[in-house]
Amino acid sequence: MEEQLTKNYPYKIMTERYSEIYYDILSSIPKENMTFIQEAVMMREMALFGRSLCKMRVELKMLIQVVELEYKTSFENIRKKSRAREVVEPRQVLMWLIKNLRKDMTYKAMGELFSQDHATAIHAVKTINTAIAWDQDFRENRMFPILNTLGYKAVWSQDEKEFSFYKPTEEDDYEEEVTDNQKQIR
Numbered sequence: 001m002e003e004q005l006t007k008n009y010p011y012k013i014m015t016e017r018y019s020e021i022y023y024d025i026l027s028s029i030p031k032e033n034m035t036f037i038q039e040a041v042m043m044r045e046m047a048l049f050g051r052s053l054c055k056m057r058v059e060l061k062m063l064i065q066v067v068e069l070e071y072k073t074s075f076e077n078i079r080k081k082s083r084a085r086e087v088v089e090p091r092q093v094l095m096w097l098i099k100n101l102r103k104d105m106t107y108k109a110m111g112e113l114f115s116q117d118h119a120t121a122i123h124a125v126k127t128i129n130t131a132i133a134w135d136q137d138f139r140e141n142r143m144f145p146i147l148n149t150l151g152y153k154a155v156w157s158q159d160e161k162e163f164s165f166y167k168p169t170e171e172d173d174y175e176e177e178v179t180d181n182q183k184q185i186r
Contacts, residue, residue, distance in 0.1 A: 059102060066149050067094045070142065079114055093142065095121050096128035101150070132163045139163065 064075050071078075071090040078091045091114060098105055098113075099121070107118040114121070131138045139156060147154040147165050154165040 060098070062150070063094060063097050063101065066146055067097070070146050070149070081115060092124035092128050093146065095124035097146070097150075099125045133161060 067078070067090050068074060071086075071093075073086070073090055077087060078094060080087050082088070095110055095114065098110055099107075107121040110121040111118045128143075132143055143163075144154045151167060152165040153168045154163070156163055
């Protein structure tokens with residue numbers, strides 16, 4: 001047991017020091033300037049998960065753009081600490097997308113991105129899962145178009161009450177229709 005603790009000790013010190021620097025940077029950035037906050041969260045992810053910053057920036061930015069287009073709002077509005085439905089639903093959908101399409105992002109990092117805590121992110125993912133399962137209108141008119149815009153094919157199994165999505169391949173014989181949202185993102 002002691003051997004394992006000493007083995008992880010340098011990593012613990014590095015992440016604690018990084019967290020100090022990270023929070024100092026976040027506290028010095030004005031809240032109006034969201035792009036810097038987004039970059040800080042992405043840099044933290046890169047350090048924690050050893051991923052490419054460029055790859056993360058594109059993926060997260062694309063998810064944000066799709067939700068902005070679908071809900072006709074801005075990321076600044078989505079990040080507001082408001083409980084209004086016009087703000088909460090897009091925030092929850094974006095959190096659900098991040099958790100399901102970006103498996104490397106923690107609830108804590110997601111909460112920080114949205115100026116919320118990790119419990120809000122957990123609740124958001126659970127809420128959208130419930131809405132997908134029980135609200136056909138939400139599932140078909142919100143989630144299906146969003147996932148289609150991102151290049152996924154969404155499937156609902158009525159018998160099993162199960163929602164799934166996947167990236168179609170060329171062998172799937174999936175006829176790709178380019179939506180207006182896809183044109184705007186490209």
